[in-house]
Amino acid sequence: MAGRTVAFVASLLAVGMAGVPGADAQQRPRPPVTVEACAPCHGIDGIAKDVEVPHLAGQNVVYLYNQLKAFKSGKRPHKEMRYMSRHVSEAEMEALADYYAALPRE
Template sequence: MRLLLGLLLACAILPAQAADPRAGRRLAGARCAVCHGNDGIAVQPDAPNLAGQNPAYLAAQLAAFRSGARQQEQMSLMARELTDAQIADLAAWYAAIEVTATVPGR
């Protein structure tokens, strides 16, 4: 229930921020690229790909890590000090990366 409330709150607040993908790119390069890659394609086997994700989803997850509603040792530490604006910028950056998929057998 606490996680759901945190996600709903993040969805209600964070999308209203004027997100700057360029600022998100700079922040991602400094904080996120080691695990999630420079292009949002994970380089660590236990890290998810972030490229092309929905910005509201990304913002909600980062807000949940920041608040403690969602727990994962590394992400909880990384998100703890993020501001709402930084979360919106990161979400905008990763959402702006275009991803293509190839369906097997075609």
Template structure:
């Protein structure tokens, strides 16, 4: 039983790792053109009610987009946009926004 558990875990990790490596930030940047009005192509929100996405965790972004897509999480605009995104497109978008580096300068 222990061997079977290890084999199943290994298979899961291989599938997960291939999905993780399949995400392409460059493709995500292209897809982000539909996000730029609110979240900005650079991940810095352009309107006060939208969150900044630059540097956000890929896992978090994927989880939230999939929740919008499924209806588990609802938002007037995001539910409409996410419903047509494939898992691959979601991974690309999340990889793009995660890849953006930013820094904050605090006043002295």
């Protein structure tokens, strides 16, 4: 049941953001390559281990994307995220937001 919901959400996202990898018909989207850079802090499943790091799983895709852009531009100041977002392209930001938003919140 939960898996179906995720697939449904993923397909909705795929419609909204054509060409973004990660939202295929699987139960979970395939993680974009750069998720490996985020996983140490945010987890591969979007659930952070550290109490000072926010969970990303199930967060709104638009919110996640906007935060990444804000970190990159410096609008939302944060040393680690500024550094991380500098090395992430627009397309990768979309894919990462897409990936984390489609994960189930545990």
